[in-house]
Amino acid sequence: MSEWVSSAIQVLEADANRSADTHLHLFPLPAQWGIDLYLKDESVHPTGSLKHRLARSLILYGLVNGLIDEDTTLVESSSGSTAVSEAYFARMLGLKFITVIPRSTSREKIELIEFYGGHCHLVDHADEISPEARRLAAGCHGHYLDQFTFAERATDWRGNNNIAESVFSQLALERHPIPRWIVVGAGTGGTSATFGRYVRYRRHPTQVAVADPEGSAFYAAWQGDPDAVGRASMIEGIGRPRVEPSFVPSVIDEMIAVPDAASVAAIRLLRERTLHLAGGSTGTNLYGAFELIARMRQAGETGSVVTLICDSGIRYTQTYYDDGWVAAQGWDMRPHRERMERFLDSGEW
Numbered sequence: 001m002s003e004w005v006s007s008a009i010q011v012l013e014a015d016a017n018r019s020a021d022t023h024l025h026l027f028p029l030p031a032q033w034g035i036d037l038y039l040k041d042e043s044v045h046p047t048g049s050l051k052h053r054l055a056r057s058l059i060l061y062g063l064v065n066g067l068i069d070e071d072t073t074l075v076e077s078s079s080g081s082t083a084v085s086e087a088y089f090a091r092m093l094g095l096k097f098i099t100v101i102p103r104s105t106s107r108e109k110i111e112l113i114e115f116y117g118g119h120c121h122l123v124d125h126a127d128e129i130s131p132e133a134r135r136l137a138a139g140c141h142g143h144y145l146d147q148f149t150f151a152e153r154a155t156d157w158r159g160n161n162n163i164a165e166s167v168f169s170q171l172a173l174e175r176h177p178i179p180r181w182i183v184v185g186a187g188t189g190g191t192s193a194t195f196g197r198y199v200r201y202r203r204h205p206t207q208v209a210v211a212d213p214e215g216s217a218f219y220a221a222w223q224g225d226p227d228a229v230g231r232a233s234m235i236e237g238i239g240r241p242r243v244e245p246s247f248v249p250s251v252i253d254e255m256i257a258v259p260d261a262a263s264v265a266a267i268r269l270l271r272e273r274t275l276h277l278a279g280g281s282t283g284t285n286l287y288g289a290f291e292l293i294a295r296m297r298q299a300g301e302t303g304s305v306v307t308l309i310c311d312s313g314i315r316y317t318q319t320y321y322d323d324g325w326v327a328a329q330g331w332d333m334r335p336h337r338e339r340m341e342r343f344l345d346s347g348e349w
Contacts (some may be wrong), residue, residue: 004070005063008093034302041309047085049311055085058145061154074144076127079105082147087118100133102126134145151190152244157197164198180303183209183289185238185281186218189247196251207253211288213239216259222249234260235280256288264320277313280320296349297311
């Protein structure tokens, strides 16, 4: 291992050590239910999202496998939070970073990637981004980070300060330290794979649920169709039109399909009830968590449920939090809001 690679690994580890672990918030539920709902707040990472962990893991994976050196250009196919976080770490290591994105990507997203020193390579169609990223990496002494392939294998599910180990450590002094359910979304599938493997490895009775946008291919894959085709989600960061290599359905105990309008209704309710301003994927998680808690109530169970605040809602003030934008999508949030309000009053779903 070269001196530069050794130094780069130390820099990434120092970043992890310098950034205090993310908070675990309690969502207010009626005390008599005997059920605690926790929100793991990944929005407080330096780059503002859950993808901060993934970006660090993907680059570490490349370093320890001998795929990245001091002259390597890092290449990705992402216009979202993963690219933002990867650009942050590339700049930290003094490496060039290029992400391939559709030409239709908003200026705000491009500017955020460029803020951290990344370069956006535009293509006309979304289905061109992965092939183009591979081509670029092959032609510039580059390494294609490829989040949709490597997310599930880049994170050490046995521990090493992953998100699962963090959650269980933070719950250690709570009244229900071993959660009944952990609820996450799936973009790459890396987070659900990490939790699913970790709870099995530690022999916990915890079950893992994936809350997935309606129309995503992952739900059909979990039901047994590995070649399922879905549609792209309007909830950024999760839901995919195809089954990605990093999605591991065998470690998932339950999947819940959530309408996009319900996800947006849920983050608005979250804002009113807790003051946490979160992105749409957090709403998908929260809606799924509510449904599972209602099932626990019906079965007479007590315990804890954990889900994630994936990123801050500050990035979505002109979309999910804008009534005009929501109306333009044809979404009616009212029935979903009424359902959640009824649940929080009565425990019934």
